[in-house]
Amino acid sequence: MTTTPVRETGEQPTTAGREAVRDTSEWLVRRVVTVATGAYALVVGTLALLRYESFASDFDHGIFSQYVWLLGRLHEPFNTINLRTLLGDHIEPGIAVLAPLGTLGVGAPGLLVVQTLALAATAPLLYLLAREHGARGWVAAAPALLWCASPVVLRPAFHDFHPEALVPLLLVGGCLALARDRLVVFAATAVLACAMKEDVGLAYAALGVVLAWSGRRRLGAIVAVAAAAWSAIAVYVVLPAFGNASEQEFGPRFAGDRGSTFLDVVRYTVLHPLAAVDRAFTPNDVGVLAMLVLTAGGLCLLAPKWLLVAVPPAAMNLLSSYDLQHTIQYHYWIVAAGAVAVAGAIGAGRVPDDRSAFLRYAAASGVFLTLLSLKWAGSIIEQIRFEWPHRADRQAVLDAIPDDASVSAPMHALSHLSERTTLYVLPEPMIPVRVGTEWDEADRERASRELEYVVFDPAMKFWGSPTVEQVEQEIERRGFREIMRRGETALYRKEPGS
DSSP: OOOOOOOOOOHHHHHHHHHHHHHHHHHHHHHHHHHHHHHHHHHHHHHHHHHHHTTOOOHHHHHHHHHHHHHHTTOOOEETTTTEEGGGSSOOGGGGGGHHHHHHTOHHHHHHHHHHHHHHHHHHHHHHHHHHTTOOHHHHHHHHHHHHHOHHHHHHHHSOOOGGGGHHHHHHHHHHHHHTTOHHHHHHHHHHHHTTOTTHHHHHHHHHHHHHHTTOHHHHHHHHHHHHHHHHHIIIIIHHHTOSHIIIIIHHHHHGGGOSSHHHHHHHHHHOHHHHHHHHSOHHHHHHHHHHHHHTTTGGGGSGGGGGGGHHHHHHHHSOOOGGGGSTTSSTTHHHHHHHHHHHHHHHTTOOSOOHHHHHHHHHHHHHHHHHHHHHHHHHHHHHHHHGGGHHHHHHHHHTSOTTOOEEEOGGGGGGGOSSSOEEETTTTTSOOOOSOOOOHHHHHHHHHHOOEEEEOTTSOOSSSOOHHHHHHHHHHTTEEEEEEETTEEEEEEOTTO
8 A cells, every 4th residue: 555645734834935925015015105105206396396497386485495595594584575584474493404405505496305305205104103003014005105195295295385394204203213212313303393383382282192191191291291382482472572473464364253363263162162163164174184084094093092183283274264274275284184194004003904994995095085186286287387388588587687686576486586685575565565574664665765676477476455557557656667578577677766
């Protein structure tokens, strides 16, 4: 009788095989996250720079470009575009870390590149944060990939530069440092993030509460108290000490018909809670909140405690009467998006063993978000195509202005002229349109006398309500004469003795 040899099987080869498959799978996931991050940075960065080059950048890009140039050249950080000093506008001293861009003379395009890279780099950090909390494979990659796909992230990348867009990178990086017990790194990221805008401290105060709730009581208490104190001091001490922007612009804009300050809104909310909720949760606002949840693939719902970090920045938008804070088209929701993404990365480690249902939902969310982002990117491309034929004419006019000359120009030209100490948004300083500044009539009259050049183009936006005819009449009345015209763009210079 012939005995057929029996092949011995053991658990070790099976385990080794499974480990090899798992390693290959994780390598693929990491590669996909890396490629998605790189593609986001390349495509979004290119479109953002093309938008700038086509003279489609708006008011805020000019403001921050001038701030960075002033800081980089060690000039007093008084911004003549908004007629405020750095600490009298918003409390954003963190942009000083970008001063080298101004020193090198690449402030305007450099800010867009930094912003794009910061938003892109948030994705791989989300992947690493999810892995630190136990997630593996495509579940760990989901928060990173959805971040790259989301229009909540894409839209601020295209709409000028804002320091808040750097906060998600710092927030996610700080939470990753916490997960690895690197407290010094976390402290550095927290301080820098809070320095990007006065109300970011409220999100970190909520983070401190979450840390205390999670068992890190001493650290949580320190973070909560320090961050809340920073925001309070910034808003109620520093900002009023350096100007009246909060009193004349920010407070009334936020409160609307409920008063003129943030405290008036709080009082109204306490006295009329149902009305406040009705005003805060309009269908559009509910849609924005749903978009945030989709950006995290719903994983944030598995870590509800961490969603507290998103409550302060979201509440600041929901309670505001300023209409731009109720849309994702601008930068106002990017801090809340970063906080929700952190909750999503932590929630990824809590997905049940049967991951197929979640992965299908995440894939559907990714497709939906990508379609919305592609639609918005298409709008940006159309804007660039519309403005690009005028680019050469506009640039030729701006090139004719001396580097150190005092200039007043439309909003779309500001970032291209920002490397100078004296730059105004048309029709300032000839017609007063800016509020929240300590400049009075005498200051504007002095600046008007010293103004040397005016760039005029009816296709580029002015500030305020004056009509094109009114602006043209004021330019002529002030003694300016046209010295150059290319297309619709004209350059005026003040006649000697005017």
